[in-house]
Amino acid sequence: MPDAPPTLRFLGAADTVTGSRYLVEAGGRRILVDCGLFQGYKKLRERNRADFPVDPASIDCVLLTHAHLDHSGYIPALVRDGFRGEVLCTPATRDLCELLLPDSGHLLEEEARYALRKGYSKHATPIPLYTEEDARASLRHIRTRPFDAAFEVGPGIRARFLHAGHILGAAQIHLEVQGIRLHFSGDLGRPHDPLMRAPAPLPACDVLVCESTYGNRVHPAMDPEQELAPVIRRVAARGGTIVVPAFAVGRAQALMLDIARLRQKGEIPPLPVFLNSPMAIDATELYRRHHDEHCVPETECSGMYGIATLVRTVEESIALNRRRGPMIILSASGMATGGRVLHHIAAFAPEPHNAILLSGYQAAGTRGAALAGGATSLRMFGREVPIRAEVVQLQSLSGHADAAELVAWMGAQRDAPAITYLTHGEPDAADALRLRVRHTLDRACRVPEHMERVALAAGSR
Template sequence: MTGTGGSLRFLGAADTVTGSRFLVERAGRRVLVDCGLFQGFKVLRARNRAPFPIDPSSIDAVILTHAHLDHSGYLPALVRDGFDGPIFASEGTAELCGILLPDSAHLLEEEARAAARGGWSRHEHPRPLYDTHDVERAMHLMDPVAFHEPQRIGDEFEFSLIRAGHILGAAGVALRLGDRVVRFTGDLGRPDDPLMPPPEELGTCDILVTESTYGDHSHGLADPQVVLGEIVRRVAAAGGVVLIPAFAVGRTETILLHLSRLRAAGDIPDIPIFVNSPMAVSVVDVYRRHAAEHRIDQAELDRMYDLATMIRSVDDSKLLNLRGGPMIIISASGMLTGGRVLHHLVAYGPDPKNAIVLTGFQAGGTRGAALLAGADTLRIFGKDVAVRAEVHHLHTMSAHADARQTIDWMRTGSRPSMVYVTHGEPAAADALRLRIERELHWAARVPEQGEKVTI
């Protein structure tokens, strides 16, 4: 490939954390890096229902950084509306998408049916954003590729996947357009993550598109395992329930690892632990198959998963709400946007002897963010539910690099001509931009939603 680059258009994650979608164009070809759902405030979620900004059939290929829905969750809608090119992803990401996307469709379908029955939708005939048939079509387009193995998309593009830490299969993308290289961080993992290895070095690039989820934040020095142990001991002594909303991919594994180590050290009592998320249960097999990609050995991985009872059926899920404490329930979703955790929140949220432990970023507009802001009632299934349980936030358990770790990672590469700061709330994105300019003396800016730049 010869000549200069093309253009980059920010179709998502430009004024918020979610909806990761970056369109790169060159010589008539189009590549979409990530195809995520917008989550959080209603005005953001409404973007999922709006027509895609360009004709999906005009996109030649999609490259996924990882499987979380804010990076992959719009794929079925894109395929439904005409996209039929390859979807490139790491093997781990492809396998996890085979679990997350069907689950997303199921929840969307279930939510539409519940809204129709309950009459709490403004639409007379509520319809899901996409369905299981759309997911099946999208999965047929999935094309797993190896890390560091260059891939061509016509004569205009070449790309490689670079390990990003964060979750199983997560990648950064190095996309070459002629003599220009654009580097996308995806979600950048932590150097000190207990489960996943650190992200690989930045290296050389002309343009860097970085996430900024924790761009104004430090994870601090508090050990999340110690804090979690203190909460479990106190709540268990009162006969309460520790409810841990957790992302089914990655976060559930980290929580189980901490609980396993606490149990082995005798730092928490031997109370029942349940994982109640069909998706999280399915993910277990994927993590076991890719044991070589973790920091921990097979023996500790087995101990971690043997610790908990995996809940599969709806009936067993309902029984947990009648069981009472002491016990620990780990259930999706991590931001309380849907899933079985909402039923547990209805059952156990009103009791002050229980605890709700939030373990990661809570996007604005989600129930998790509302709890952190001090809300004492939450709207769930069309009703207001009182929340009197303790609420804790273990932000130190996040799988994202914080601001200092992100800056330190950038030091592993050469100076790009521009850094575009994305995938963060406005305050976080601007704070990271300022640090990049002041500490690294690199040019940086926060792009606007829909903005198009030359690269």
Template sequence: MSGQHPPALQFLGATDTVTGSRYLVRSQNHRILVECGLFQGYKVLRDRNRTPLQVSPASVDAVVLTHAHLDHSGYIPALVRDGFRGPVYSTPGTAELCSLLLPDSGYLQEEEARYADRTESSTHHPPMPLYTAEDAVRSLDSFQTRAFDSPFLLPGGIEATFLPAGHILGAAQVHLALAGHTVHFTGDLGRRNDPLMYPPRDLGTTNVLVTESTYGNRTHPGGNPEAELGEIISRVAKRHGVIMIAAFAVGRAETVLLYLSRLLARHAIPAIPIYLNSPMAIDASGMYQRHREEHRLAQHDFEAMYRVAKPIRSADESKLLNLRGGPMIIISASGMLTGGRILHHLAAYGPDKRNAIILSGYQAGGTRGAALAEGGKHLRIYGQDVHIEAEVIQMEGLSAHADSNELLQWMQAAPQAPDMTYITHGEPDAADALRVRIKRQLGWKVRVPEHQESVSIENPR
């Protein structure tokens, strides 16, 4: 048809960083956005959230979402507010989790703007949130759910299919068929032996593969994370310390609760008070119950893990925990210490060397979690410098991301090599390390694209 451009893929995010996943697919003059995430971490990356999207939101025909984490979904409220009127396609589990995560994200951004206004710490007058909780709630009306393994049509004659990715509830790989070619997006791939989620579906045949590389330059430790967690808790409890577990509210909180319930059942840790101080994680429990087909948990395991901790909902209850002292365990979000109630606990208990801070997964560069993991002793929390003397442990064994070996094993299942593999969603060193492994061990054509680069789907290079 005259005037139509050949199908193309543009990388609008998750290049040179592990956040901000956004991929624009163009076909028959239609635009499909796969992922719509927030940039996180370093300020230069966060500032990209304030830069208008490279295409008009009103010109985007549909969004296809792999899963609910904010680095994949968190820009949706801004997209809808700025004129997007199409559907946001996701699995049912992802849509349910987004109903928690997106309004909470808007609320936290409003809180940050109010704080910046009170303290006059912003260069903008008045400081404004990227979007509000009301924007986020309104954007939820755009969601339309589709089941795993059930192809559905997008504008431009594109056929999309969600395939299980593991990782968290609802997480999917996205397979697109368009103009006689296929493009496969990993989203975030889970682990083969995750205690909570089933493994990701093996890679099938595709012309173009777009893969994450979060752990592209490392492998997870070979030990037993449950035993490691038990040893840390026993050691810190003996000195009457507080164990603060910074857990992603969706996914890692459940894994931590599962391990704690098993440790207590066999008396491997002392029976000290345990608090789940994350209303979002509490609310997510019902969602995991409704989607039993997606995870490995037997009913007795599910019931035991949610009995193990006292849920903390109100802000007043949360503040009281800072007066209680140890020994106790507090599980709270956010997992990279970018916000949330965990920051108040860090301010209260971080300066005491009897206490411990457990980082339960990947820490993106520029976050407070990354600073602690690298040995930092000072955190800026709500305008104050907090000196950290507490023991800091990064438990990468708790991660829900496939590591470098697992990514290679997943790719090796493909019946044939893709025409091209693009490596995204990783820090530069991780992305390049995975590129080298894929080239040398699999012999595939592979490269790391640049931010905003556009490539042909028919003739990928």
């Protein structure tokens, strides 16, 4: 109905740290903020296979905070199933989507073929969620807008991208919907990240949707280099290989920066480093191209990317599994949900002198979370792989603001929103942040439910 108040519907990331999708409906238009994949537990992944909650053809546009698959990875399926509008994002996010989305389609096809060949799928003919061709077709819908410049997405609806830190191109999204100011934090970076610039301050808003990934934790006051160095020295001394499941965008680059600085200072031995992810290799080149978005001097930026041997082909990747350490292998994916890193874990995890280094957040239900929780075996490729290698979860390498940093970011804006919704966090993390916001800032705050719809209004609680 044209006179109905604007609404916000939480189609994802409302009871989990994955599947970011928010639907804004106003004046007969539908704006989707983020279009991510659900990852982790099977019951969450099954949401990817369900029909989208609204007809994709009825969505007018998608606003994308950043390129990580839990925010962008469902776009190919949305386009395949009828979406015909524009996907609007920053230029660097567009460039990263051109890498991540086709790669995601390729991996989905590869996993389906492997499951068929090995016979471990419950389906007679495993079918990927979408294909590489679907992903490439969806890229034609992506259009860019610069940071800090307002643009219209419909009558009475204006949007603006603000820097979020986190990864290259990551944005907060500020929407003005029929006089109501609605702000999405996206994935918010850290104020003193060694690689990315600090997030922009929170602007005045009526409704805030804020992530809560680390809502129940405060990152240790530790230099990432000083946390990383003893692990490398220890494993190298016993002749071991360090396998690092690393997010291809952001974390792989941050790790190379830390390793390069440690090597330059002589704090670690000059053992070989292999970057085994074509996507991470290409993403690294984008960090060079979009140099204005991060805070590493250009000369150091070039130097840090030169420390690794780049592994592109499958044959080169397989050969790494026959090689023995000491060495460091950086390979995607960051939560060990798929990709080449699984083959490296299968090859090196059974030997106790090796190590698996978890360098980022591990969502519940992922293999990475199982490793962090002390799993003694992982099921991969239809078999149980014993985990005898040392498993180390780094605490200081995070691209997300912690609970204290999130509250400080919110509290710096004196004009408090009427309501804050906490999303993109596991239930315990989101609720812990809710209590912290209420007690520290004395602001109305709640954790929405999956598929919940709320009315938007200016200045009302």
